Amino acid sequence: MRRSFARRAAVLGSAAALLIGPAALVAQADPAPVQTTDLPAELVEALDRDLQISPERFLQDAARSQDLAQFAEKAREQFAAVFAGVWLDDHGTPTVGLAEGEQFDEARTSAEDAGFAVQRTEDSEHALNDELKALNDWLETQPPAVADVVRGVAIDVINNDVIVRAENVAGLELPEFLAGVRVLFAPTDLTPQPAADLHPVAGTAAPDALLGGDAYASLGQGTGLRCSLGFNAEDRRGPVNITAGHCDPNRAQAGTQWASDVYQLNGEALGQHLGKFEKTSLDDSDYAIIRPTGEAEGRFENNGVRVPGAAPLPITGTADPIVGTPVCKSGLRTGYSCGLVTATSQNVEIGQRVLQNGFSTNLCALQGDSGGTLVTGTLAMGISSASNVGQYGLCEIATIVSGLLGESPELFATPINSILAENPGLTIRTG
Template sequence: MRSTRARRAAMIGSAALLLLAPAFAHAEPATAPADSPASALPEDLVAAVQRDLGLTADEYLAKAEAGQKLVAFARDMRDRFPDVFAGAWLDQSGKPLVGVAPGQDADAAREAARDAGYTVKDLPRSERTLEHQLAKAEDWIAALPQPLSGLVGGAAVDVVNNHLVLRVSDTVELGGFQVPDFLQGAVVALQPALGSVAPPVVDNGGAPADAMFGGDSYAAENAEGAFRCSLGFNGTDGSGSTVNISAGHCDPNHGAPGVTDVFQMPSNGVFGPHIGTFAKSSLDGLDFSIIDIDDAVAYRFQNNLVRVPGKSPLRITGTADPVVGAPVCKSGLTTGFTCGTINAVNQSVAVGPRVLRGGFSANICALQGDSGGTIVTGDRALGISSASNVADMQFCEVAAVVTTIVGESPQLFASPINSILAANPGLKVRTS
């Protein structure tokens, strides 16, 4: 049986939806004072934050915290002023902004935002108006006949510029691309088809020497072959059993009946011990999987740690929601920690025959094998890595010139962890 798996190792491929991240030289990270919250961040994450975001560790944590405070305030504004609230985001300097559209409650909404210390930006359309337009766009896309359906890759609300963006294939002639009247005014953006995306441990975070963390490598195998992916967040299901939350497309069965075995994979093509099976996989809508960890090795996953494989870990303290402008970092077996900024939330995007909904994207490059890995903001769990617009490229230096919704940058698409938890009552991420 083991020799059969060894032969199958030659068939190992990274699942088709993986993320991509830049492989630039590491800068020497600045050391945070011992009493600073940033001192708890692993040096690999600090180096990625400095390299990719130009932030110190303390600035990264502060900006992430500001993003979560803005999420909470936006939720309140959405409830109090649904007809005029026009979204909230962090600008490039990290300053929180709150949009207000014309309407009966506009003055009250502006006053509430300013009283809370936020800068107000007057915008022509409310969040509710744009989301209604997004829903109509998604219905239109779903009803398109072939070959048109293969040319439109999804839609998103651009909260900063207060309009809808349609993503279309980069083979489309924009001058001849017609959209229905109700989508007039939407921006049409060209985009390539999305593809899927062990040195000794320095510090094991107090976990057992053979513990498995978010970002570590695993192989998912069925009778047809195997995919190599990255572990997501360690957690527990509704019965208290030990699980890991990763990407649904990492399951070779693609959600169909049948058993997919999960093995530790210390290096490409090398199978380690059996660690579990897929209990649930979702590919449409949210892209996630729940890996049921074998009882015999459950102790290896009973931690709240995320890392670059083989390096010092980050402790996850809670969960977070995405907000435009917030800093995020992802960990995966191929590219380790890489960081960027969220540029879209609550969007739909086509990945082959499937559509990811309710996700977010960030200007992060990642490579095949990073799929299923963890995305964090500060030290909180944010999402699961799913897809990339540059998945067919070998180097992030090349990927950096791909045009996307926000300009010249690669894009990582992800499913929010809180949406995954909400869709699976009783499912929890391990936190400290």
């Protein structure tokens, strides 16, 4: 039985050159106005270094992207015959793609009245979905030597066409009716850092707060891993942290007494026992929920994200990924780095698993960044899951090597709103 990647339309866009105290628990409430002074200096430096944009532009584009997300949700139904997707262009202009058709004028008026630019496209999203289906139907008929090379299919919203992600680009020959489909390399696992030298130390405690991006170690089934904390959250039972599912070395026992243990990581040394993995998901969605111990839960009662040891960024809500949106990640290996959302709603095979409804960015992430946070403005967007350069020791090296191969660094992530939707009662801590 062959893989089926076209269960959802995927959207791929081109990249441009590119304190916290106890927090209120608010799910999609209107946040208080955000000031540029809310952004820590390390994040402002990353925005200037990586994207050459100001803090004001970062916050403005984050807000514009969510206006587009709301418009797209309605337009996808109301103007299905002509709607071709939404994105932010290189200048941060919120843009709606529309194909020719009977609904074009009505859709254009609606988009322009909402303050968006309109770009004419050759095909609607519906037409591109049909092309995706044709591609997937063809893959179902292929022998393993061909079908197993393909790791995902997607729609490129900015270029208004279809792409294929393949393990071996040179080894894939598409049929004539798919001659216009572009082929890109597939991602690989963003693996946690293995750690055979980690051992619990009895009686070690640290009362300070733990934030998204801070380091932790997971121990289970004789294996130790180094990862990054994700967003602090809350459910009906109290504080939790949302991180990556592949950071759990004993996934089958999550939620039981044999679940993997989580410890604070202080350099190469283990600190306080923080809790256990209560729920772990790896197929379809890559995320895990860490349940703190009674002694440690107060350390998770904040709404912060940071580079380890630096000033925090207060999280004020959640965001849906929109192509072209500026996004910054934090993690224990590479700290803050900023780029753009390049793809949304992707189904892509990563190793032996399929990440469904994920999104990708043109960010570099390395081993140890797994599970860390991706934000736009002060909004939580996703959890770091996979990278095409995770095996390199430095992002500078990764950028050079991938460039020689005709590629660029990519980080794939699980949308935070998808995780919340799968877990009723779970909310991100905001303030």
